[in-house]
Amino acid sequence: MEAEALLPQPEPPLSAVDHLGRPASRGSSGGWPAALFIIGVEVAERFAFCGIMGNLMIYLTGPLGQSTVAAASAVNGWLGVAMLLPLLGSAVADSWLGRYRTVICASLLYILGLGMLTLSTVLAPGERAECAGKALGSAGCSTSSSAQVALFFLSVYMVAFAQGGHKPCVQAFGADQFDENDPSELASRSSFFNWWYFASYGGNSVTVSVLNYVRESVSWQLGFAIPCVAMALALAVFCLGTKTYRFPQLPSAKKMPDDSEHSPLPMPMPTGDHGATALLKLFPIWASCLIYAVVLSQWFSFFTKQASTLDRRIGTLVVPAASLQNLEAHQNPSGISTMQRIGVGLAISIVMVIVAAIVETKRLRVATQYGLLDKPEVTIPMSVLWMVPQYMLIGLSDAFAIVGLQEFFYDQVPSNLRSLGMALFLSIAGAGNFISSFVVYAIDRVTTRAGESWFSDNLNRGHLDYFYWLLALLSAIGMASYMYFAQVYVPKKKGLSMQ
Numbered sequence: 001m002e003a004e005a006l007l008p009q010p011e012p013p014l015s016a017v018d019h020l021g022r023p024a025s026r027g028s029s030g031g032w033p034a035a036l037f038i039i040g041v042e043v044a045e046r047f048a049f050c051g052i053m054g055n056l057m058i059y060l061t062g063p064l065g066q067s068t069v070a071a072a073s074a075v076n077g078w079l080g081v082a083m084l085l086p087l088l089g090s091a092v093a094d095s096w097l098g099r100y101r102t103v104i105c106a107s108l109l110y111i112l113g114l115g116m117l118t119l120s121t122v123l124a125p126g127e128r129a130e131c132a133g134k135a136l137g138s139a140g141c142s143t144s145s146s147a148q149v150a151l152f153f154l155s156v157y158m159v160a161f162a163q164g165g166h167k168p169c170v171q172a173f174g175a176d177q178f179d180e181n182d183p184s185e186l187a188s189r190s191s192f193f194n195w196w197y198f199a200s201y202g203g204n205s206v207t208v209s210v211l212n213y214v215r216e217s218v219s220w221q222l223g224f225a226i227p228c229v230a231m232a233l234a235l236a237v238f239c240l241g242t243k244t245y246r247f248p249q250l251p252s253a254k255k256m257p258d259d260s261e262h263s264p265l266p267m268p269m270p271t272g273d274h275g276a277t278a279l280l281k282l283f284p285i286w287a288s289c290l291i292y293a294v295v296l297s298q299w300f301s302f303f304t305k306q307a308s309t310l311d312r313r314i315g316t317l318v319v320p321a322a323s324l325q326n327l328e329a330h331q332n333p334s335g336i337s338t339m340q341r342i343g344v345g346l347a348i349s350i351v352m353v354i355v356a357a358i359v360e361t362k363r364l365r366v367a368t369q370y371g372l373l374d375k376p377e378v379t380i381p382m383s384v385l386w387m388v389p390q391y392m393l394i395g396l397s398d399a400f401a402i403v404g405l406q407e408f409f410y411d412q413v414p415s416n417l418r419s420l421g422m423a424l425f426l427s428i429a430g431a432g433n434f435i436s437s438f439v440v441y442a443i444d445r446v447t448t449r450a451g452e453s454w455f456s457d458n459l460n461r462g463h464l465d466y467f468y469w470l471l472a473l474l475s476a477i478g479m480a481s482y483m484y485f486a487q488v489y490v491p492k493k494k495g496l497s498m499q
Contacts, residue, residue: 069453082164236424310384
């Protein structure tokens with residue numbers, strides 16, 4: 001008996017199959033070698049999506065001639081749809097196609113959407129000379145025909161639809177490469193979420209900045225064509241790694257290598273009330289993070305528009321307004337629990353929006369001092385570097401809260417619903433963007449009746465500072481509710497599949 005106790009314990013069997021439906025080998029499949037292929041396609045997808053997201057506000061108020069409020073609503077609406085569609089994409093993946101096939105189909109749709117987007121900018125004539133000096137979106141300054149605008153929005157919503165299938169499945173599929181029943185692989189999976197975030201966002205900081213410069217200084221056409229090519233190359237790389245991947249096995253699959261049910265592609269939803277109960281447990285955490293998503297949505301709308309009014313010269317270089325979105329502080333928040341990471345991120349976001357309010361107050365004061373309140377076309381003599389702290393803080397907040405939420409929603413759902421878990425995480429941003437759009441619309445209607453809208457096309461006459469102070473108050477309420485629900489939440493033990 002003592003001799004048996006000294007013998008090495010066998011490794012736990014893998015509940016996964018390879019690309020041919022055979023039981024996967026721990027030594028020749030999965031782990032970091034497979035995960036790197038998957039991270040590669042995610043980097044390209046984030047490069048394409050963030051490249052569109054970062055410049056959408058500028059493109060809508062520039063070449064398409066929309067007003068500030070209309071453009072902000074369009075950006076929030078598009079982001080909301082893009083972040084809610086993963087609920088549909090994950091359902092398709094978990095119940096029919098499987099994560100691998102869904103990623104491939106979504107990537108092909110991505111390439112088609114990006115190609116159409118490039119075509120829409122080729123057809124657009126660009127800003128007309130008679131619009132120079134006029135407020136963007138004013139009468140007679142729309143630079144595109146109805147057909148061109150329709151093609152543009154069809155293209156970006158096709159990209160949003162593709163993102164809905166791609167985003168939840170590729171991340172869940174990447175985490176699937178690490179066996180949660182093996183202690184060393186479980187630890188590697190936690191590191192995977194940190195490196196995933198760094199590669200997806202930190203790795204694109206330089207490339208997206210270059211892309212923004214190309215769009216503003218060279219052409220919008222080339223700026224949209226580059227992500228299309230990058231996405232095509234990434235899909236090829238993803239397919240090259242097929243033989244190294246582990247595919248989740250059906251809970252009810254028979255242990256026969258030639259059984260057709262071993263196909264790694266279909267993933268049916270679990271039966272019974274167990275899955276629904278697990279998802280309902282997550283709702284309070286999901287709801288308490290919605291205000292955080294509302295704050296994040298300003299990153300791609302009003303922050304970018306605000307930056308476009310400032311002096312963006314650094315030496316002889318003019319920094320594109322959208323490039324400030326890449327000034328993120330990327331941290332590895334290992335060493336604290338998932339729930340603590342989320343809480344730290346929410347707290348930093350409150351500080352960030354307070355800083356944003358202070359900077360906007362300073363911007364309005366400078367505009368008043370130099371008599372520029374009614375001259376929106378004139379650059380305000382205030383360096384864009386004043387906005388760097390708020391971008392750094394929002395990036396730091398992201399690194400804690402987003403990484404924490406990703407791991408939380410992956411871990412706390414049944415293993416058969418991992419794609420849906422990632423979709424629930426993304427739906428926080430989707431719902432937050434719709435809430436932001438509604439709040440902006442409501443405030444605009446109320447303040448317009450009272451005199452000048454907080455979101456006037458002429459930002460020098462608006463009051464984004466008041467809006468940011470309101471967000472700070474709402475964020476504090478959201479933070480308090482999160483702390484309460486986090487304390488009463490009973491987490492699922494790691495290593496339990498909950499199938």
